[in-house]
Amino acid sequence: MKIGEIAKLSGVSTRTIDYYTNCGLLAVERSEANYRLYPETVLHTLERIQFLKKQRMSIAEIQEILKAGGMxxxxxxxxxxxxxxxxxxxxxxxxxxxxxxxxxxxxxxxxxxxxxxxxxxxxxxxxx
CATH class of the missing domain: 1.10.287 (Helix Hairpins)
Known part of the structure; x- marks a missing residue:
């Protein structure tokens, strides 16, 4: 899915999705036309990121949780x-x-x- 679709389905802005992608929190691939393509699993990851952000966790802490398989x-x-x-x-x-x-x-x-x-x-x- 393209970033706009992810934003619409998740309620997270494209700018925030781009930021999370640049931080390495979201998996992304590039199409032949250089569009960012996200797997459907990114929706669940965004949900988890938003929850952890509400708990006042830093991006670094969230990265560790996601790398560890999540807890x-x-x-x-x-x-x-x-x-x-x-x-x-x-x-x-x-x-x-x-x-x-x-x-x-x-x-x-x-x-x-x-x-x-x-x-x-x-x-x-x-x-x-």
Whole structure:
């Protein structure tokens, strides 16, 4: 597929695809007319690159992951953890809004109930 087709199907600009190609992240061949031709597998690779970029990984780190064959189980776990964290963040925001006008004794009760939960969260963060 030509770069324009890849861009349209992936939602990634041709400029970004060109950059990733120049960095060696994407496989490309040249046609007789000197067009860049990408295999269909590039769509999956672009998806992975975009995911890893969202995790604030550098191009060098992404290159290492792609060279190593990817560590897909790590990516899946990372995606699950981030998705769960985002969900919890949305819930916390809603709860903060609800608690804004709550009486102080209610806030104290909730704070005491959360003390044990905070220990579990701290233990989880220590694993990371």
């Amino acid at each position: 897909p189980e790590t990516e899946v776990l990372m995606e699950d953890v981030i998705e769960e964290f985002d969900c919890l963040q949305r819930k916390i925001t809603r709860l903060e809004e609800q608690l804004k006008d709550a009486p102080i004794h209610v806030k104290v009760q909730i704070s005491k109930a959360l003390e044990n939960k905070m220990a579990a969260i701290t233990a989880l963060l220590a694993l990371l």
